[in-house]
Amino acid sequence: MLGYVLGRLLAAIPIFILVAIFIFSLVHLTPGDPAVLLAGDNANPQQVEKIRERLHLDEPLIVQFGIWAGNALQFDLGESIYSNKPVTQLIAQRIQPTFVLAAVTLFLTVAIAVPLGVIAAWRANGWIDRGIMAFAVLGFSVPVFVIAYLLVYFFAVSLRWFPVQGYKPLSNGLLTTLHSVTLPSIALALVFAALIARVTRAAMLEALSENFTRTARAKGLGTFRILVIHALKSAGIPVITVIGIGFATLVGGVVVTESVFNIPGIGRLTVDAITRRDYPVVQGVILFFSALLILINLLIDLSYALFDPRVKG
Amino acid sequence: MSVYDQVSATRGRQGGRISAAAGYLAANPATAICFGVLLLFVLMAVFAPLIAGDPVKIDPAQRLTGPSASAYWGRDHLGRDVFARAVYGSRMSLLVGFSVAAIATVFGVAIGIYAGMSRIGGAIAMRLVDAMMAIPAILLAIAFAALMDAGILTVIIAISIPEIPRMVRLVRSVVLGVRQQPYVAAAISIGTGGLPLVWRHILPNTLGPVLVQATYACASAIITSAVLSFLGVGTSPEVPSWGGMMADARSFFRIHPELMVYPGVLLSLLVLVVNVLGDRLSDALDPRKMVRGSV
Numbered sequence: 028m029l030g031y032v033l034g035r036l037l038a039a040i041p042i043f044i045l046v047a048i049f050i051f052s053l054v055h056l057t058p059g060d061p062a063v064l065l066a067g068d069n070a071n072p073q074q075v076e077k078i079r080e081r082l083h084l085d086e087p088l089i090v091q092f093g094i095w096a097g098n099a100l101q102f103d104l105g106e107s108i109y110s111n112k113p114v115t116q117l118i119a120q121r122i123q124p125t126f127v128l129a130a131v132t133l134f135l136t137v138a139i140a141v142p143l144g145v146i147a148a149w150r151a152n153g154w155i156d157r158g159i160m161a162f163a164v165l166g167f168s169v170p171v172f173v174i175a176y177l178l179v180y181f182f183a184v185s186l187r188w189f190p191v192q193g194y195k196p197l198s199n200g201l202l203t204t205l206h207s208v209t210l211p212s213i214a215l216a217l218v219f220a221a222l223i224a225r226v227t228r229a230a231m232l233e234a235l236s237e238n239f240t241r242t243a244r245a246k247g248l249g250t251f252r253i254l255v256i257h258a259l260k261s262a263g264i265p266v267i268t269v270i271g272i273g274f275a276t277l278v279g280g281v282v283v284t285e286s287v288f289n290i291p292g293i294g295r296l297t298v299d300a301i302t303r304r305d306y307p308v309v310q311g312v313i314l315f316f317s318a319l320l321i322l323i324n325l326l327i328d329l330s331y332a333l334f335d336p337r338v339k340g
Numbered sequence: 341m342s343v344y345d346q347v348s349a350t351r352g353r354q355g356g357r358i359s360a361a362a363g364y365l366a367a368n369p370a371t372a373i374c375f376g377v378l379l380l381f382v383l384m385a386v387f388a389p390l391i392a393g394d395p396v397k398i399d400p401a402q403r404l405t406g407p408s409a410s411a412y413w414g415r416d417h418l419g420r421d422v423f424a425r426a427v428y429g430s431r432m433s434l435l436v437g438f439s440v441a442a443i444a445t446v447f448g449v450a451i452g453i454y455a456g457m458s459r460i461g462g463a464i465a466m467r468l469v470d471a472m473m474a475i476p477a478i479l480l481a482i483a484f485a486a487l488m489d490a491g492i493l494t495v496i497i498a499i500s501i502p503e504i505p506r507m508v509r510l511v512r513s514v515v516l517g518v519r520q521q522p523y524v525a526a527a528i529s530i531g532t533g534g535l536p537l538v539w540r541h542i543l544p545n546t547l548g549p550v551l552v553q554a555t556y557a558c559a560s561a562i563i564t565s566a567v568l569s570f571l572g573v574g575t576s577p578e579v580p581s582w583g584g585m586m587a588d589a590r591s592f593f594r595i596h597p598e599l600m601v602y603p604g605v606l607l608s609l610l611v612l613v614v615n616v617l618g619d620r621l622s623d624a625l626d627p628r629k630m631v632r633g634s635v
Contacts, residue, residue: 304486
């Protein structure tokens with residue numbers, strides 16, 4: 028088990044280094060002189076030179092990368108060009124709304140998708156199954172901002188059950204916060220749930236055709252026990268895997284949803300930084316999200332041990 | 341059966357599978373409907389100038405007016421013809437969708453086959469793929485599109501970059517599977533190697549899964565391009581796009597929700613038919629499902 032954990036950890040390191048190189052080159056190989064751009068139209072050459080020096084833009088790219096990566100390892104992602112605040116501080120300030128949104132979304136997703144997938148597999152090829160699968164195709168065909176505005180129109184503008192936009196921090200109490208993220212979370216969860224319901228159904232169909240299911244049925248276990256205890260546990264690995272893969276989609280969805288609902292999270296920080304060409308923030312945020320994804324997939328790899336005893340060995 | 345017979349028999353079976361899949365697809369009404377709707381979208385994009393008026397002409401005097409004989413779906417906040425913008429918007433979505441699918445296929449298949457055939461090159465390519473897939477696709481596309489100069493080519497490249505690794509991973513897994521097959525070993529043993537081996541035995545096997553993946557790539561590219569326009573980092577706001585129309589409609593959403601509905605419905609419908617076609621194709625190419633007959 029320890030060997031497995033260490034192996035996974037070691038495998039993540041080169042990926043992380045490559046990610047850092049990608050992100051760095053993405054920002055630095057784009058055309059235009061960032062120093063001139065940042066200084067604005069009315070700047071004199073001295074001001075441009077000052078910015079160039081501050082950002083080490085006159086050093087060779089390799090040296091710039093070394094400085095950036097070395098600092099990043101010490102959790103120093105540089106300073107925002109726009110607000111002069113450290114990037115890590117900006118991320119820390121904005122992390123709560125994004126984290127709450129993602130957590131509620133993940134909870135809703137699993138609560139919607141897994142039962143739907145199990146029922147669809149149980150009633151495979153019947154009308155319930157077709158209905159659920161039609162919902163699933165619809166779910167990942169309708170873009171998240173379209174779903175978001177539909178929800179806003181019905182539940183915020185017409186029925187006035189939820190606020191149209193905005194986020195109430197946790198300091199106002201958990202219920203207030205949850206109320207403010209309900210619509211964005213549902214919008215995001217519908218897209219994510221569509222993906223996971225399909226994979227759950229496929230994995231369940233596989234598990235239900237296995238010998239152990241027949242044995243369970245033969246010894247007279249109830250349908251619920253067979254579906255949930257036996258088949259779902261064996262279907263766990265593909266489902267957990269796709270939740271991990273889906274996290275990348277979720278991050279993209281968070282960026283869009285925060286923009287629609289005007290939630291001051293990391294997604295908004297990203298879009299604002301990109302439109303202002305605030306390079307240190309753009310690099311920092313993408314690196315942050317990528318690190319998060321690598322970490323989540325690492326945790327998922329480790330969770331396989333829970334579902335599949337063979338992995339432990 | 342000689343090795344030659346075995347090899348050619350397998351190739352015959354491969355051709356048979358594709359034509360059987362085509363028959364399966366044609367027999368299904370859902371497929372025909374989706375294909376019809378997609379065709380309508382294509383016709384709409386191609387013949388946009390014949391169907392609709394000028395999509396960029398500004399007429400502030402008529403801003404936010406309702407449907408009229410000159411503008412069937414009313415006018416937006418700058419007095420532009422909403423129907424015309426919606427019709428022309430299909431060009432953007434289809435162009436990006438098809439281009440990204442094509443680019444992802446060409447690069448994905450080439451790199452994927454190389455990664456499947458070469459041991460060392462494959463290992464390096466797969467580490468690169470892992471790294472690229474660790475960066476959220478939409479973030480990569482947004483950052484790339486915003487930092488380069490805005491234009492449709494930039495948008496296409498920005499969306500293609502994250503799609504290529506997915507295709508590479510798929511093609512490589514198919515290639516690794518095919519290489520285990522006895523007929524490939526047979527082909528190698530009679531001296532087939534290099535390009536002929538790839539061309540005759542490896543490539544045909546990747547065709548089915550690649551076609552399905554390309555369809556999904558097309559659907560997700562249409563969504564991503566709409567997201568880029570919606571966030572204002574895609575093409576210039578003048579160019580009609582469904583995402584851009586929705587971004588414009590945001591400020592007037594409470595009084596004029598219909599400005600959001602038209603592009604939203606068209607966008608969702610297009611993505612839906614492309615996704616359903618991908619699903620049908622995937623079912624059709626799966627031999628287990630073909631035996632079961634029409635679903």
